[in-house]
Amino acid sequence: DKVKLENTANGRINEAVKIKSYLKMSRKEALSQFIQQIHGRPVVVKLNSGVDYRGVLACLDGYMNIALEQTEEYVNGQLKNKYGDAFIRGNNVLYISTQKRRLPKIWRTSVKIAYQVLSTDEVNESS
Amino acid sequence: MVVFSNFPPPTEGIKHAQPLTAVTINNQEIGKGTLFIAESRLSWVNDISGQGFSLEYEHIALHAVSRDLQAYPAECLYILVDRAVDRDNEEGDGDDPDSQTEETEMRFTPDDKGMLDAMYHAMCECQSLHPDPNNSLSEVCRSAIRWCG
Numbered sequence: 001d002k003v004k005l006e007n008t009a010n011g012r013i014n015e016a017v018k019i020k021s022y023l024k025m026s027r028k029e030a031l032s033q034f035i036q037q038i039h040g041r042p043v044v045v046k047l048n049s050g051v052d053y054r055g056v057l058a059c060l061d062g063y064m065n066i067a068l069e070q071t072e073e074y075v076n077g078q079l080k081n082k083y084g085d086a087f088i089r090g091n092n093v094l095y096i097s098t099q100k101r102r103l104p105k106i107w108r109t110s111v112k113i114a115y116q117v118l119s120t121d122e123v124n125e126s127s
Numbered sequence: 128m129v130v131f132s133n134f135p136p137p138t139e140g141i142k143h144a145q146p147l148t149a150v151t152i153n154n155q156e157i158g159k160g161t162l163f164i165a166e167s168r169l170s171w172v173n174d175i176s177g178q179g180f181s182l183e184y185e186h187i188a189l190h191a192v193s194r195d196l197q198a199y200p201a202e203c204l205y206i207l208v209d210r211a212v213d214r215d216n217e218e219g220d221g222d223d224p225d226s227q228t229e230e231t232e233m234r235f236t237p238d239d240k241g242m243l244d245a246m247y248h249a250m251c252e253c254q255s256l257h258p259d260p261n262n263s264l265s266e267v268c269r270s271a272i273r274w275c276g
Contacts, residue, residue, distance in 0.1 A: 047188070049230065063258040067251065071191060081198045083205060085244070086191035087251050089184075091259040092209065 035060050042099040043068070047092045051075055054099060055086060064090030134179030140166030143249035146174075147238040152212055153231060162204075162235050164249040166256055169206075171235070184257040186210050192247050193234070203236040204246050 038057055045053045045066055052075075055068030071086035072079055136144075143164040150157045150171055160173040169187065172179035189207040193199055208231040237243065 049188075053189075061255065063255075065254065065258075081193070081205075082195040083191035083193050085247050086189060087247070087254060088189045089187065089254060089259070092188040 038096065038098060044097045044099055045088055046094045046097070047088070048094050049092070053086060053088065057096070058085070060096075061090075064093055066090070066093060066096065134170065134172055134177070134181065136161065136163050136172050136179070137165040137167060137170055142166060142253055143242075143246055145235075145237045145239070145242055145246055149236045151234045151236075153233075162237070162246070164246060164253060166253055169250070169253070182206075182208060184254050185259065187250075187254065188230070190247065190250050190254075192243050194243075199234065201234075201236045202240045202243060203234040204243060204250075206233040206235065207231075208233065 039060070041057055042054065043057045045055075045068065047053070051073060053068060053071055053073055055071035057066070058069050059065075059067035066088045068086045068088070069084065071083040073081040073083070141163055143162075145162045145164075147159060148162040148171070149159045150162075158173045158175065160171055160175075160179065163170040163172070169182040169184065170179060171181075186209050187206055188209045189205075191205045192202075193205040194202050196202070199205075209229065210231065211229055212231045235246070237246070
């Protein structure tokens, strides 16, 4: 059954909470699943500064440090630089999202929300 | 923070030392010297003047291997610092638009380009030693995640 995604702050939080409760997992498991889902996929990493880095996700650790391969830097939508391997310190990251358009939009958005939710301590810890 | 001074290189916990490494700061050439990727900090010392600077990993927002010669004419290690550079012994250029930004771009270009990957990985290891205390998940989650290819 398709869930309609509300593009409001409450809608996005509700979606994240729904995803978590649907999975019926502990936060630890949910985060582990999240990382498994996006590992090795093309992702977009948005920094607090507004700059985007696009690349293949190589590594994500518990501090939200991110390692990318085949990295491209976009400023205001324009390709500015290309790097091979890139390492981004977690405290500079606003979110990660997936790139592939073929994936359903709800999944791409849920990845983004999941990252933001799991980065905070506000989600109820069920175990 | 970045501090320019007569600088003794770190003596302990050096993961990688790369001599004959040129550095530019916001595209300004500084000189050639030795880059010390140490557990405590990143340091660079000019071969000729003995002056150098150090960076704390907490302020290194990103580091990457740059091999795109169209973007920059030499293969190098690119570093983004989340602060403006504070040169101790010099007045900042009031007219310099870069002095308005809160970030500093540095590029370390070793003579030996084959060492770039080793330099990158040494920095990744050292970064992992300096997590941000305000941005950490619970211990339980951290132990669950060490997902690297």
